[in-house]
Amino acid sequence: MLFKIILSLVNLFTVTAVMAQQSDFSEKSAEFDLEPSIIENSPVIREWIKEIPDVSDKIIHQPSFRTRYRLGYTEFPSNKNSGGFFVGVEDIFIGNTPLTFSAKYSQDLSNSDRPQFDRLSVGANLQYYLLPLGSYVNIAPVLGYRYIETAGYNTGGVNVGVRLGLIFSPQGAGDIFITQSFVSPTGNEEVGITEINVGYAVTKNLRLATEIGWQNSIKQNDSQISVGFEWMR
Template sequence: MHCWSFVAALLLLTAIGAAAQIPPAPPGSKPLPNSELERESPVFRRWIANPPDLLYDIENGQAFPTRLGIGIAFTPSRSGEIAYTATLQDVVLGGTRLSLSGDFWRSGTSNQQWGANARYYILPLGSYFNVAPQFGYRNLVIDGITRNGLEAGAKFLFALSPRAADIAFIPSWVSPDQGGAITRLLLEFGYSLNPRLRLTTTVQWVNSSIRTDTSFGVNLELIGF
């Protein structure tokens, strides 16, 4: 019995001595990545070389792109009349959640509109959902009759994939000097074809004391110009 106790004690002392000879890992050391995974994955190599700061991206990276676009639209209520459009959307002022936007829309000589506004996004710019109250000015020519005034509204943004695909709903109201308030509803579906080009389809509804029109359009946009 004493012999087995002696053997057990000897084995225990041997194990303790072997463990004491193993050098401790240096502070801050990380396990080496799988060499094959590192070799075959460019994304993994970038993450190893420069780990992303996800919190910073959410706070400062835009889930929506700044873009400049041109396009066409047609209005079924005007026998499919064709309009030409130009837009500049969400130029974010550095270090803030404030953005500037503008657009121009023209059909023939008696129908056109243009406007500019400022939006302030309530949530961080990298959020998948955001709301931005907006305030600006709009000029509309409807059947040759001009209406213009201050415009107020909000943008509701759903980023399905940050900077790649999103849906935006923008209701707004124009308060002209005469003729009663004008209601505008704009629905946008955007999809990035590549890092520089984006395709956006739009549905716009304009209701005024003169008439009501619904138009459908498509824009080709340059991203981050």
Template sequence: MPVLRMCFGRSPVTLSARYQAAFSGRESGFDANVRYYLLPLGSYFNLAPQVGWRSLDRPGQGTISGVELGVQAIFSLSPKSADVRLSHTLTAPNSSQETSITTLAVSYALTAELRLGSRLEWRRSPLFDDYRVGILLDFAL
């Protein structure tokens, strides 16, 4: 989940940044991106191209870092309450380290500030080919 997600009023532009690390120390990563939502925020469906930077570090296997390009589709089951997000990104495209990440996330707002969700992520790169499952608790300030 993003450590920081900034919306600029009713602007269709958002900025987010995130750091994550495995408890085992097997992996860590950082990413930051800008998304531009093509339809008005709060719509039942939206599409957002994104551009940013990602770094994935797996001790013993190496580090992949570079420009990240992608797109995210959002399906709001109930605006501001429940949504399904599907995204696909490429990190370091057209390089020997090109990494593809596909993510499916489902979340539900328990309150205006608290969201509960789950996330399934498939990752393919020259260094690894794996998937991750996560349970998310997102608190908005």
């Protein structure tokens, strides 16, 4: 008997809550001249009705791009099209700041039993984005370290440059990042590196990515093409 009374009270409370919500939707729909079903099925409209968000604050502090963990296949056309792999991470945000950390490792696998690789590149950088993080265009100075090894030479040192981000759709759905940097600038072993990375989301957290890179030095010019996946956090 007691169980039936409790069950009846729960049902009554549920029906009352649903009717109150529908009544609220009806009032809001009349206020905003919208169909109740539109408000009911739109989380964005419900959020705006409940409280108007601070759009300017979101533009400044909510990034239009996300941290990306990368893995895939890479090929070196300048080294007889030898193939290999790359792994890395892009834009780990350091606290609630526009400062991010990136790192990447790539190598060929054609002669992996040799003490020296035909192509190897490893490096880590810090980027400090100068424009609001929610912007669809952003620019950042780059500072870090990079080591490069090829069949013709090897070098390593301070890596400085600049990165341009073009965000076509927020939260990582689609973007292009262009980075121009110099390893050991002003030195005899200076290497200029140009990289273009294009990413396109296939799910909420998974993207297809392509990167094209060129290395220019006094001793040798090299190129690299990579295709793989990025997991966004």
